[in-house]
Amino acid sequence: MYKATKIRLYPNKSQEQKLAQDFGNARKVWNLALDLKQKAYASGELLSCYDIKKMLPAWKSGEYDYLKQTHSQVLQESILHLDRAYKNAFARVKQGKRATSKRTKNNNVFGFPVFKSKYDSRQAISYPQGVTVASSKITLPKIGQIKACVHREIVGKIKTVTISRESTGKYYASILADNFKPISEPLQSFDVAMVIGVDLGVKDWIVDSTNNKLPNPHHLKKSLKKLHKLQKDLSRKIEAAKARCIADGKPMKEQRNYFGSNIAKDKKRVALAHEKVRHARQNYQHQVSNVLANENQVVVAETLNIKEMMANRKLSKAIGDCAWSGFLNQLDYKLKAKGGQLVQISTWFPSTKTCNHCGVINEHITLKHRTWTCRSCQTTVDRDINAALNIRAAGIVKLKAAGLSVYAHGGHVRLDPVDQAAAFEVGSLRVYA
Numbered sequence: 001m002y003k004a005t006k007i008r009l010y011p012n013k014s015q016e017q018k019l020a021q022d023f024g025n026a027r028k029v030w031n032l033a034l035d036l037k038q039k040a041y042a043s044g045e046l047l048s049c050y051d052i053k054k055m056l057p058a059w060k061s062g063e064y065d066y067l068k069q070t071h072s073q074v075l076q077e078s079i080l081h082l083d084r085a086y087k088n089a090f091a092r093v094k095q096g097k098r099a100t101s102k103r104t105k106n107n108n109v110f111g112f113p114v115f116k117s118k119y120d121s122r123q124a125i126s127y128p129q130g131v132t133v134a135s136s137k138i139t140l141p142k143i144g145q146i147k148a149c150v151h152r153e154i155v156g157k158i159k160t161v162t163i164s165r166e167s168t169g170k171y172y173a174s175i176l177a178d179n180f181k182p183i184s185e186p187l188q189s190f191d192v193a194m195v196i197g198v199d200l201g202v203k204d205w206i207v208d209s210t211n212n213k214l215p216n217p218h219h220l221k222k223s224l225k226k227l228h229k230l231q232k233d234l235s236r237k238i239e240a241a242k243a244r245c246i247a248d249g250k251p252m253k254e255q256r257n258y259f260g261s262n263i264a265k266d267k268k269r270v271a272l273a274h275e276k277v278r279h280a281r282q283n284y285q286h287q288v289s290n291v292l293a294n295e296n297q298v299v300v301a302e303t304l305n306i307k308e309m310m311a312n313r314k315l316s317k318a319i320g321d322c323a324w325s326g327f328l329n330q331l332d333y334k335l336k337a338k339g340g341q342l343v344q345i346s347t348w349f350p351s352t353k354t355c356n357h358c359g360v361i362n363e364h365i366t367l368k369h370r371t372w373t374c375r376s377c378q379t380t381v382d383r384d385i386n387a388a389l390n391i392r393a394a395g396i397v398k399l400k401a402a403g404l405s406v407y408a409h410g411g412h413v414r415l416d417p418v419d420q421a422a423a424f425e426v427g428s429l430r431v432y433a
């Protein structure tokens, strides 16, 4: 099984320079290859990854002799990445799926590769082999030993190592290693006690079917005030710089080189503030997903329609802060690693309005009802816990429909009222308005 580990690097000044040169050279090769691909495509030809790799020696001995300073496999990897980026973009075109990356400006909705610039906030190179990791250092070909904080032992064979410089100016190495452990076989039968339903919300971040409520930590909200001030400072300085350009009659492009200026310092401050929020959020999400994945075989959640929710401007900031899709991804791979699974059910399932005791839909429920009493069986339920129980039941129905078995201890699977509530997916329900 492949496992990725990201570690922080602390290069010294001369190593930083060497890395900057390598970032630049890898970028040059990317841009040359992209230019060739685009021209070939315009004249109705297709250039393969192999065709472009063959041109590398000519580039090195000719016009771009500085490319020799960089490890040759780093340059080849750059061409390989471009090829993969094209394949992914074509796959998205085929599926009619828009790209979600930031590189979707100028109607590039499918995220076709674009030219890279030294002003891009993130710079990176990849090594397919030749990198070794020790307890407090990493050794890169042609660069040598770089001080590193290896917080977790790298087990198995290193596949690829990506070195990056982020917008915060910090350096990282992402190490992908194969530990030769087989991936767990997907389970065919599940213990009903290890199936949990979760309702994702804005007020309470997660409510699960075992009566647990986790409050929304609001990582972004807390730091928002600080971020606002930093961003205001930055944009004021950029506006001033632009105004100076116009006054001096200079083209704007020259002014993009802000290195060492106050603008560069401000940009770094903004990036650091964003990073702090991101790390706090990721940390929290990992803790929660670890607990859920360790204690359960199956987690059932609703399919999120993030785009639709984000379109609601009032809710969008709160929802962006909740970052559920990243969290569900974590849950998915953590459960799969041990044979379990994440089951997602339709957004249209009336999880909130269905009574988990008798299965009747109570149409009178609105957002303001935190608890409500079922008009049919008179049970008073907590809105979110009721929803989580219904989501869990719908998940069990879905597992069974997929031919998997869900068993209870004692051998006999009892169809509890919770299962009835989910019966809407199989049959019809009485509606009690």
Ligand SMILES: [Zn+2]
Binding pocket: 355, 356, 357, 358, 359, 360, 374, 375, 376, 377, 378, 379
């Ligand atoms: Zn009821």
